[in-house]
Amino acid sequence: MRRPGPLPAEQTAKPEPAPRRTAGRRAPAATTAAAENSAPASGQPQADELFGGPDILPAPRPLGSTAPGRAPARPMTAPEALSAPPTDRPADVERDESGDDPTGIGVRDVWAAARARRRALRAEVRRFTVRQRRRRMLWGGTLAALLLLVLGTLGAAYSPLFAVEQVSVVGTSTLDAGAVEAALAGQIGTPLPLVDSSSVKAVLVTFPLVESYTLEARPPHELVVRIVERTPIGSIQSAAGYTLVDAAGVALSTTPEPAAGHPVIVATGGVGSDAFDAIGTVFRSLPDDIRGQVTQMTATTANDVTLTLGGTGTEVVWGNADDSAYKAVVLAKAMTARPPDGVSSYDVSSPNAVVMR
Numbered sequence: 266m267r268r269p270g271p272l273p274a275e276q277t278a279k280p281e282p283a284p285r286r287t288a289g290r291r292a293p294a295a296t297t298a299a300a301e302n303s304a305p306a307s308g309q310p311q312a313d314e315l316f317g318g319p320d321i322l323p324a325p326r327p328l329g330s331t332a333p334g335r336a337p338a339r340p341m342t343a344p345e346a347l348s349a350p351p352t353d354r355p356a357d358v359e360r361d362e363s364g365d366d367p368t369g370i371g372v373r374d375v376w377a378a379a380r381a382r383r384r385a386l387r388a389e390v391r392r393f394t395v396r397q398r399r400r401r402m403l404w405g406g407t408l409a410a411l412l413l414l415v416l417g418t419l420g421a422a423y424s425p426l427f428a429v430e431q432v433s434v435v436g437t438s439t440l441d442a443g444a445v446e447a448a449l450a451g452q453i454g455t456p457l458p459l460v461d462s463s464s465v466k467a468v469l470v471t472f473p474l475v476e477s478y479t480l481e482a483r484p485p486h487e488l489v490v491r492i493v494e495r496t497p498i499g500s501i502q503s504a505a506g507y508t509l510v511d512a513a514g515v516a517l518s519t520t521p522e523p524a525a526g527h528p529v530i531v532a533t534g535g536v537g538s539d540a541f542d543a544i545g546t547v548f549r550s551l552p553d554d555i556r557g558q559v560t561q562m563t564a565t566t567a568n569d570v571t572l573t574l575g576g577t578g579t580e581v582v583w584g585n586a587d588d589s590a591y592k593a594v595v596l597a598k599a600m601t602a603r604p605p606d607g608v609s610s611y612d613v614s615s616p617n618a619v620v621m622r
Contacts, residue, residue, distance in 0.1 A: 430486035512545030584614030
């Protein structure tokens with residue numbers, strides 16, 4: 266088989282690559298003409314016909330050469346090169362008076378953006394905390410109202426609007442209530458919360474019949490003094506006469522004769538002895554109807570208390586003060602069964618075995 270022959274040279278020659286096209290720059294006329302003269306005379310279309318004309322890059326200038334019309338550049342020394350400004354910025358771009366770069370973002374823009382971000386953040390915080398703020402406002406208003414109410418109440422209570430204008434004494438039977446009210450007249454004009462209990466006590470101590478007392482304020486202007494009087498149990502004979510005493514031995518009054526309606530007490534050792542304490546316990550345990558019949562109480566010790574009943578002279582042997590309430594009940598039943606006018610004595614020292622003579 267016969268091998269094919271080689272192709273002609275015109276057909277095998279590869280076209281030269283077209284030069285790169287540079288926008289805005291044209292090759293000099295002399296260069297263009299030289300390119301036209303050097304084009305091959307064959308009928309094959311050239312690169313400038315295919316791409317619309319030749320665009321030839323200018324030949325690079327040799328190192329150290331200068332452009333036409335410019336003075337040759339002086340080489341810089343090392344200090345000048347270090348201090349020279351950067352040359353990557355175009356010559357026609359300048360900074361404005363504030364120092365901001367007109368081609369980028371300035372400091373003022375950064376500040377404005379930061380302020381806008383802070384305002385937006387505050388708005389979001391307010392939006393998400395509106396219920397919490399309303400709750401705090403509600404609690405604050407409630408506490409403020411309560412505080413104003415308390416302050417107003419205290420101010421009115423300690424003002425002359427609630428000053429004492431009347432003192433009332435209640436609970437007295439033997440004691441003169443008018444005398445006590447006159448003694449407490451110094452409290453008139455004092456606001457009710459400021460009434461001094463110590464000064465009231467100093468006044469009431471001068472009345473021996475007062476055993477205890479309580480103060481009660483009745484707004485707007487009344488002060489009530491509730492008095493518990495001492496209960497006298499009898500009269501004890503002394504050099505000054507007969508002294509009426511209570512169960513604690515407190516002297517209530519002294520008269521030349523025994524006080525009417527109260528028995529005479531004869532206790533070995535006098536007030537403060539065991540015999541006197543036993544007599545006081547027995548007398549307070551008696552019912553009112555029997556207590557009114559007792560004219561005399563005697564005791565030498567705490568175990569031999571004896572009572573003497575009124576007009577009949579009947580004696581009641583009591584013994585010690587133990588089980589006095591039970592003995593009083595037994596005595597009342599015995600006096601009902603056999604009245605004192607037919608009995609000379611009742612012995613209740615053993616309440617389960619009453620002896621009547």
